Amino acid sequence: MIFIPPIGPVAAIAGSVNTPGLYELKGERTVSQLVELAGGLNALAFRGRLQIERIVESNRQIVFESDLEESKEKEVDLRSGDILKVFQVVQDRRTVRIFGPCSGTASTGSGPG
Secondary structure (H helix, E strand, O other), X not given: OOOOOOOOOEEEEEEOEOOOEEEEOOOOOEHHHHHHHOOOEOOXXXXXXXXXXXXXXXXXXXXXXXXXXXXXXXXXXXXXXOEEEEEEOOOOOOXXXXXXXXXXXXXXXXXXO
């Protein structure tokens, strides 16, 4: 007989990390520890924006939004069911998009001046 114990508290991590997914929290309780479990940030990660979503009174709410360094200083605690989102660096695309009552839609690059 093989006994498999029930899963403990879990938190998810999504976005610009090496291994996004659902992780069982076995003593890991902070944002930086969950990022480490997920293999660290990938090359596209924006260190200036993290979010923690949590279910509060039957509603999903953003309970924390900050940068990675501030979360390390504060050591924000995670709870079971939390979702940590790590955003990526936004690609600088200088384009103008025109749509509406016209013959078609298109994206056109723009330059200085």
